[in-house]
Amino acid sequence: MTPLTTFRVGNALITKVPELALDTVETEQLFPQGDAQVLARAAMHWGERSFDADHGLLRQSIHAWVVQTPTHTVLVDTATGNDKQRPTAPLFHQLDEPFLERLKAIGVSPETVDLVLLTHIHADHVGWNTTLQGGSWVATFPNARYVFSEREYAYNRALSQERDAVAPILRQAGLGEPGHEPIGGVFEDSVLPIVEAGLDQRIDIDDTEIEGFRFHSTPGHSIxxxxxxxxxxxxxxxxxxxxxxxxxxxxxxxxxxxxCEFAQAARQSRDKAMRQAVELDALVFTTHFGDSSVGRVSRHAQGFDWQFVQGVQA
Structure with missing residues (x-):
């Protein structure tokens, strides 16, 4: 097993728990509206752990972050999950990955997680919310509160169960019409069972604070x-x-x-997030960057830049 890496932020220990290494990503597939050659040249700047120059392919990752504080064991997003039916997304379809074993390797069992914080409801961020047991989807982390956006929930519920409610939710969000909808099936197998079990805590994303963690509104990639x-x-x-x-x-x-579902809002949130990272002098934890997936943002005359930071072996 690849050694897991950790980072220290104050009195919190943060560990990257990998699920999938994405080493064969075509630039034109991930960024279809960009010039693939121009983007590939840009990707080369971050070296072989971010770009396979021999084959012209991007390198990415899917993983979760475990945050251990003096009082809590927290998961930020839960990757893709095993056994999920994702026929329209072959990369995510019916996985069989040793994610829970990797958690246990750092001393975290499902029962010890007491908070699951979700950035959004997409297939590769909520999948390990649930596991398949006896033909039913049950909470993987039975003692945790699962915290996520009320609007994300309402939108995905409407797409799943009440299409007439979609338009009013979109109007209220004020992001315009989406370029596409989220992958189907995710709400049913990875979110609804959590709500039915009474383990959810749905919040307004407006600098809401949960046990010292603050949620910042950055819509666009999702609603x-x-x-x-x-x-x-x-x-x-x-x-x-x-x-x-x-x-x-x-x-x-x-x-x-x-x-990204709402194009203009995604660009605006990207700019907001880069500015915030500089203002907070934050150590930034990404979900899909390759290499360590962690780094710092700096500002320069033309915009912003990124430098990876390496962790230590767990």
């Missing part, structure tokens, strides 16, 4: 996407969710990924 920060002993960790999918977007922040 109510959030970034999440934790400040401890004067240091700040900032969990970006899907603000960006690859560091090449620092060179081309106007470019959205194919998975």
């Amino acid at each position: 109510d996407h959030a970034s999440i920060s934790l400040t401890s002993q004067g240091q700040t960790a900032l969990f970006w969710g899907d603000i960006m999918h690859h560091p090449l977007q620092f060179r081309h922040p106007e470019v959205n990924s194919v998975y």
